Amino acid sequence: MDDTQRYERLRERFQNGxxxxxxxxxxxxxxxxxxxxxxxxxxxxxAQSDVSQxxxxxxxGVVSEAFRxxxxxxxxxxxxxxxxxxxxxxxxxxxxxxxxxxxGEYNIAHLSGVxxxxxxxxxxxxxxxxxxxxxxxxxxxxxxxxxxxxxxxxSLSAAPYNYGTTGLAYNRKHISDEEMKEKGAxxxxxxxxxxxxxxxxxxxxxxxxxxLQTGQDPNDIQDLDAAWDAVRKHRDVALKYWASGAELMSxxxxxxxxxxxxxxxxxxxxxxxxxxIGYYDPxxxxxxxxxxxxxxxxxxxxxxxLINFMLDKDTSIAVAEGQSYPPALDPTxxxxxxxxxxxxxxxxxxxxxxxxxxxxxxxNGNEAEWSKExxxxxxxx
Amino acid sequence: MSIEQREARQPWILLTPALxxxxxxxxxxxMFIVVYSFWLKSAVGADxxxxxxxxxQEALTDRFYRDIxxxxxxxxxxxxxxxxxxxxxxxxxxxxxxxxxxxxLVLLMLPFWISYIIRTxxxxxxxxxSGALNSALMWIGIINQPIQMLYNETTVILGLVHFLLPFMVxxxxxxxxxxxxxxxxxxxxxxxxxxxxxxxxxxxxxxxxLAAGGLLCFVLSAGTYxxxxxxxxxxxxxxxxxxxxxxxxxxxxxxxxxxSLLLLMVLGVLVLIYNRYLGMAxxxxxxx
Numbered sequence: 001m002d003d004t005q006r007y008e009r010l011r012e013r014f015q016n017g018x019x020x021x022x023x024x025x026x027x028x029x030x031x032x033x034x035x036x037x038x039x040x041x042x043x044x045x046x047a048q049s050d051v052s053q054x055x056x057x058x059x060x061g062v063v064s065e066a067f068r069x070x071x072x073x074x075x076x077x078x079x080x081x082x083x084x085x086x087x088x089x090x091x092x093x094x095x096x097x098x099x100x101x102x103x104g105e106y107n108i109a110h111l112s113g114v115x116x117x118x119x120x121x122x123x124x125x126x127x128x129x130x131x132x133x134x135x136x137x138x139x140x141x142x143x144x145x146x147x148x149x150x151x152x153x154x155s156l157s158a159a160p161y162n163y164g165t166t167g168l169a170y171n172r173k174h175i176s177d178e179e180m181k182e183k184g185a186x187x188x189x190x191x192x193x194x195x196x197x198x199x200x201x202x203x204x205x206x207x208x209x210x211x212l213q214t215g216q217d218p219n220d221i222q223d224l225d226a227a228w229d230a231v232r233k234h235r236d237v238a239l240k241y242w243a244s245g246a247e248l249m250s251x252x253x254x255x256x257x258x259x260x261x262x263x264x265x266x267x268x269x270x271x272x273x274x275x276x277i278g279y280y281d282p283x284x285x286x287x288x289x290x291x292x293x294x295x296x297x298x299x300x301x302x303x304x305x306l307i308n309f310m311l312d313k314d315t316s317i318a319v320a321e322g323q324s325y326p327p328a329l330d331p332t333x334x335x336x337x338x339x340x341x342x343x344x345x346x347x348x349x350x351x352x353x354x355x356x357x358x359x360x361x362x363x364n365g366n367e368a369e370w371s372k373e374x375x376x377x378x379x380x381x
Numbered sequence: 382m383s384i385e386q387r388e389a390r391q392p393w394i395l396l397t398p399a400l401x402x403x404x405x406x407x408x409x410x411x412m413f414i415v416v417y418s419f420w421l422k423s424a425v426g427a428d429x430x431x432x433x434x435x436x437x438q439e440a441l442t443d444r445f446y447r448d449i450x451x452x453x454x455x456x457x458x459x460x461x462x463x464x465x466x467x468x469x470x471x472x473x474x475x476x477x478x479x480x481x482x483x484x485x486l487v488l489l490m491l492p493f494w495i496s497y498i499i500r501t502x503x504x505x506x507x508x509x510x511s512g513a514l515n516s517a518l519m520w521i522g523i524i525n526q527p528i529q530m531l532y533n534e535t536t537v538i539l540g541l542v543h544f545l546l547p548f549m550v551x552x553x554x555x556x557x558x559x560x561x562x563x564x565x566x567x568x569x570x571x572x573x574x575x576x577x578x579x580x581x582x583x584x585x586x587x588x589x590x591l592a593a594g595g596l597l598c599f600v601l602s603a604g605t606y607x608x609x610x611x612x613x614x615x616x617x618x619x620x621x622x623x624x625x626x627x628x629x630x631x632x633x634x635x636x637x638x639x640x641s642l643l644l645l646m647v648l649g650v651l652v653l654i655y656n657r658y659l660g661m662a663x664x665x666x667x668x669x
Contacts, residue, residue, distance in 0.1 A: 096629045371631045
């Protein structure tokens, strides 16, 4: 008997005079209260069996537009499962939200970096994917998969999806290609451009570039004082720390700043819009890979289906072209078309040996100290 | 139950929903924050529950937090003074206008219909290198190159004044509107000039409204987070930004809790001082 029949039977008893008006409304109120109380928990309980929607959180802007247009809408059309499309300005903010949430509230996240994969694992927010449900994973570059397997050897919580670099973006009206190649990362601490320099308000990126500016290996910084001095110098010549990809694009497009480090895909999107902006990856530029991470408590079957759909060759290529980041698909196995090989950071060998990635153990080990120190340094200390 | 007993219970019955909401949505979360402030952050993984004073010791003794707190109070004080200077004439004009008072009040409330973030971001289009002001100055020929006006402490204060001015105007207006205009006429009939009448009659009587507006502007300004993020430069931060960075950037919820409680206590002391000398009734009038 469903709720409607229960209500009709109760109303009939009331109309027949079997129960008083007070009891009728009392029972209705009690039913309403019980329904209201059980709903939040029922949503969690039913999450695994009756899935009508999956929540996906990503970086917003052109990236989200590409996901929506080329992946989520076709997926919903094919399966009837709605994809709730959320955005976040940075990985740290998102992790704080997920930590404060109930299991099942957040499902799939477009996380950046292997260090994020390790962080989610350390907070026990990881799930276990059934790779048999994701046959398209076979086309993913082994180099990207191995990075995750080094953290969780027995299982995977995420599928690699794309990669890119955080290189140097510069306005060609004011800075020539030759000058950029000559100065490299040091252009971000060049007094000549004081007040026209930007930078991401992310402690990892600041320290990575400080390492490059002081001639050190970003994955093994020996002279920390020199690196922090470089961060301070950048702070003193910078006009603004940007906090999101949209802000980065706005600052460059409006010529508020002439040079900053920037995300390869976002800078490519600016170039596509007709802005005369150059992009240069200095030696040991900050390489990263992004993944589709399934968070603990999510409806696994639906999430795996969505991931498999997103890793499909046609979907993956369309999304990659839309967001301007090369896909995780192995170019030696899959024909990626003509446009993707021209994207910044593209690696035709499928080995990604030309890119320098952050060592998760090194960066996560220093996170507590360096993130706090950067908070002070950026305020003038 | 007697009529007296029933009448005595009625206010509590009416207050129950509000008290329940305040308890569940304010008091209980605040207690969580208090408890959290005594925990310790683990380098990796879950925080360490317990009763540790480390976060409080750091928040109270570290010069970094003290300096940013003092800077926050300084910015809030400047913002409040600017709001008072700009808001008093506007409130006086509205209170003394005849016929179109409602229209003026609606115009005053109009900015509240637009998101605070959008209003703050609008300054980028006005003061930016390719913004309206630079474009106009270059078109007129006053400057050849755009002037860098954004991303400094001045623009942070400008954004805060833009946000808080209506609160100040409304409070002063409520105070001025309640003053009998015959008092000013009486002062004139006794030989006072209009300026003297204003200084010696109107201004003293409107001071409670000015103080209520000042308190609101100061407290809201001191707790702001988004304005320095949007309009500030690398060094510009207010105390709420440190709370945000501790909780979000560093995932240090215990320290962030201690910092947020410290700010709450400082502002609480200011409210207590205000209540001691002026009473909260004036604030309720202004908000009403």
